[in-house]
Amino acid sequence: MTHSKQSRTKLIYALIAAAVLIVLLVWMQGGFKDKVEPGVSESVANGKAEERAPTVKVVRKAVEKIFAWPGTAAARTVAQIAPKIPGRILEIAVRAGDRVKKDQVLARLDERETRSRLGQARAALAAAEAQAGHARADARRIQNLYDKEAATRQALDAALAAARTAEAQVREARDAIREAESSQTETVLRAPFDGIIVERRLEPGDMALPGSPILVLQESQRLRIESAIPAECAGLVEIGDELKVRIANPERELDAVADEIQPAADPRTRTVLVKARLPEDSGVQPGAFGWLYQACGQDEVLLLPVSAVSRVGQLESVRLVVDDKVRLRHVRTGKRHDGQIEILSGLDEGDTVLLPEAGR
Template sequence: MSQHRFLSDKPKWLVPLAAIGGLLLVILLALGVLGGDSKTKPGATSIAARTVPANAATVRIARQAETGSSVWQGTLRSRLAVKIAPKLNARIVEMPVHPGDRLKKGQLIAKLDDRDLQAAYNAANAAYLAAQAQAAQAGADEKRIVDLYQKQAATRQNYDAVIAQAKAARAMANQAASAAQQSKVMLGENMLYAPFDGVVGERFQEPGDMAVPNRPVISFHQPDDLRLEAAIASQCAVQLELGATVSVRIDALRQTLAGTVDEISPEIDSQTLTQQVKVNLPKTPGLQHGQFAWLETRCQAPQAVLLVPASAIVQFGQLQAVRVVEGGQWQMRHIRSGKRYGDQLEVLSGLKDGETILLQGELGQ
């Protein structure tokens, strides 16, 4: 009974204090603060040396000059890409094309309601015929007054008045003819035709909608003449030249194509500090207008980097190591890698210039 009372009389704060102290002890041991003075330096972790096999391939590491590469996202666009819009206000009565349709030049795209246009043309044509009849009558009066005036059977005043009326009638007839011709041209605008051989991209309106000038009905492009359009940093654009060969990666096709720089915009966007670059692409099955692609350029100054073959690197989860050869023996050493250059990786730490490593990634550890 007395022992139970003794245990219960201990301060309750001693229990959590003992727990916290134990946790701190474990952390200090894990960090190496306690339990020894030796520490393992990054890049120097090694395992007991082993003899290098007689047939093992090795490589001596040396710094190499490499130019940093940059990748810019762009869009594939047709050289001939337009949005077709009417020139007048009218309701769409017929639209026989759909996205993906291939059209020949001159093929019908849309037909607009032409009743108002037809009425206007009929009125203009009737006005022209009336003006033409008046001009003919005025011409006959002009001929008659000239004959009378020469015979001194008409006064100068009558002569001048008839001549002026004839000239005015002819001018009115010419004006009516122009109006009728303009009305006829507008009547022809109720039909929208394909301007070249191409493919319908997007259909913006449907039959029954009101067509409005400058509001597109469809988008239309030529699918066989594509190029990449990308905005790249101005410091990279100045290093490109027209006709230069660049790499264009098409993720949708899992292909990298060799393109030719076709245009470099001289203007720099004040907000993004980029310039528009257009790259011609070879005809390749699967390329489509509107696809995303990546333009790969080299625009950084060359730098000396330490490279090792990617096949020589051994993975330990997220850690990397190589087998360093020295005095006929090899030992494992951890490294930290950087950018990839083809089949080689840049080594940021763990190796020095001039060291030798084993190439066989399949050797036993």
């Protein structure tokens, strides 16, 4: 019997605790306060909204559609550093990422072969000059004999032709020397302009061939952004137009000027390559990703002042005036236009929205 009474006592205490908890929850939810119509701000439910703060109406306007076309920063001038003569690479003085000055030595080739060719050319010149001297002496001797009627005209013509041939061989030998001397200077590769090394394709010990680049050099101070724009929008861009550019990393906005437009569209993508010049010394690295902004066409949008939209975390809302009462209305916004913002959903044209009070 005593056990039964204890069980009932515990049950009563549990019911009392549950009842107290329910009452507490109802009180925390405002269950004992006067009710205000759902969606209406309690502070203005009993008064006129227009008397408490200024209002503004949602308007529909035509605005330019701004598109962000992806692009890549590239140097206006790119040089493929390659030798004019074949040779084994002895030294490469720079690496990718190094900044270089004009005429700075970038690489050296083995010059033993060019020195050998130069020596051969000089020896050939000496031989040609000796042969030419002998031919000139023969021509003078035959001429004297011919004047004394001791030699035939045929012999004189042959001697003069041999002298002219020897002189031509001398000139050819001298040209070979100049070519060999020029080839010897080609064993040292220098930077044609100030820039940055972006690629190193060969290493010391490799065989360098004419037309095969050892290094790739880009002009680092004069860059532009290159972007493929749909043909219908690219037709609105003209040389000299000012365009906005946003670079991704580090994020920044720059002013650019269109300075080259591809004359024909790509038949596969229907796009036109547009190149816009970036400011000098912009600090942008070649190859950086960015966006080229361009106005293309117009669109009808709903607009509100930016200050009329409140944000709490990821939620955006406005205070909508309905029947002289203020209701909280969640909205979704879009792009900004000179102090106004697009309303994508949540409001209709002509809706009245409460603006924040001055000083708040």
